[in-house]
Amino acid sequence: MILYFTGTGNSRHVAEKIAEATGDAIENIAVHLRKHDVGSYTSEKPYVFVGPVYAGRFPKVMTKYIEKAQFGGSRQAYFVATCAETPWITAKYTKKLADAKGFDVLGFRSVLMPQSYTTAGMAQPDEVNQKILAKAEVKIEALAKQIAKGIRLQPEPLGKSWMSTIANPLMYATMMGTKKFTVSDACIGCGTCVKNCPLGNIRLVGEKPVWGRDCTQCCACIGSCPVSAIEYGKKTIGKPKYYYGK
Numbered sequence: 001m002i003l004y005f006t007g008t009g010n011s012r013h014v015a016e017k018i019a020e021a022t023g024d025a026i027e028n029i030a031v032h033l034r035k036h037d038v039g040s041y042t043s044e045k046p047y048v049f050v051g052p053v054y055a056g057r058f059p060k061v062m063t064k065y066i067e068k069a070q071f072g073g074s075r076q077a078y079f080v081a082t083c084a085e086t087p088w089i090t091a092k093y094t095k096k097l098a099d100a101k102g103f104d105v106l107g108f109r110s111v112l113m114p115q116s117y118t119t120a121g122m123a124q125p126d127e128v129n130q131k132i133l134a135k136a137e138v139k140i141e142a143l144a145k146q147i148a149k150g151i152r153l154q155p156e157p158l159g160k161s162w163m164s165t166i167a168n169p170l171m172y173a174t175m176m177g178t179k180k181f182t183v184s185d186a187c188i189g190c191g192t193c194v195k196n197c198p199l200g201n202i203r204l205v206g207e208k209p210v211w212g213r214d215c216t217q218c219c220a221c222i223g224s225c226p227v228s229a230i231e232y233g234k235k236t237i238g239k240p241k242y243y244y245g246k
């Protein structure tokens, strides 16, 4: 059973490649996050959790979801973190989560993917992203094969800890606001931003998006808008906006 959380589609892509190799069922946990409920799962094979790194940990919404969900059958799990630079010490936090759920960790792997943090003005031009994706594909295929065989992976060296320990709570305290989102006249009212928000935090009013307060800065809305009508303050103006496959 493969469970994933994604903002801009990187983790979905990795999860789908693993599902292709393993033949396992796959679920986007946004299905439950949007409804404010939790799933109950059963799997004979190891669980595989795939998600992005946000300031050195899996997103809080994802961790909380796994904490609350019920997992029957296998007591083994893999954790796969997509990130743009370094997972920092995400592996320490996923181990903690696994311990709390009674999972034996068969392996933690990070995969370098394009930078999704558009609201921080950090998304990269398409030509840079294409190179990153080409490299990532090789790693994803090898990893998917290892997971399909149920191999126990060698631990990945840990990065520095300050982002995961000190900056992470600061990010959640200061960077999750939606007041800076604006939409321009270019908006065609297509609803893509509404559909792609994993938390169901956007609705269309008079064919224009309106943001609620339940945001995790996943950047799906701003990244996936087909006409780049969304900005976040001044930081994003004239900058690339990323969404996998767009």
Ligand SMILES: Cc1cc2nc3c(=O)[nH]c(=O)nc-3n(C[C@H](O)[C@H](O)[C@H](O)COP(=O)(O)O)c2cc1C
Binding pocket: 005, 006, 007, 008, 009, 010, 011, 012, 051, 052, 053, 054, 055, 056, 057, 082, 083, 084, 085, 086, 087, 088, 113, 114, 115, 116, 117, 118, 163, 216, 217, 218, 219, 244
């Ligand atoms: C709020 C936020 C925080 C991030 N923090 C990190 C980080 O600490 N380290 C890193 O390498 N990438 C970081 N990134 C980049 C994402 O982890 C990376 O682009 C990931 O593949 C996005 O996956 P997704 O498309 O499934 O959402 C961050 C992105 C966002 C939106």
Ligand code: SF4
Binding pocket: 007, 178, 196, 197, 198, 199, 200, 201, 202, 211, 214, 215, 216, 217, 218, 219, 220, 221, 222
């Ligand atoms: S409002 Fe936008 S940035 Fe916030 S969670 Fe939804 S899609 Fe992600």
Ligand code: SF4
Binding pocket: 183, 186, 187, 188, 189, 190, 191, 192, 193, 194, 207, 208, 209, 224, 225, 226, 227, 228, 229, 230
């Ligand atoms: S995705 Fe863009 S064009 Fe479509 S409704 Fe949202 S802001 Fe408007």
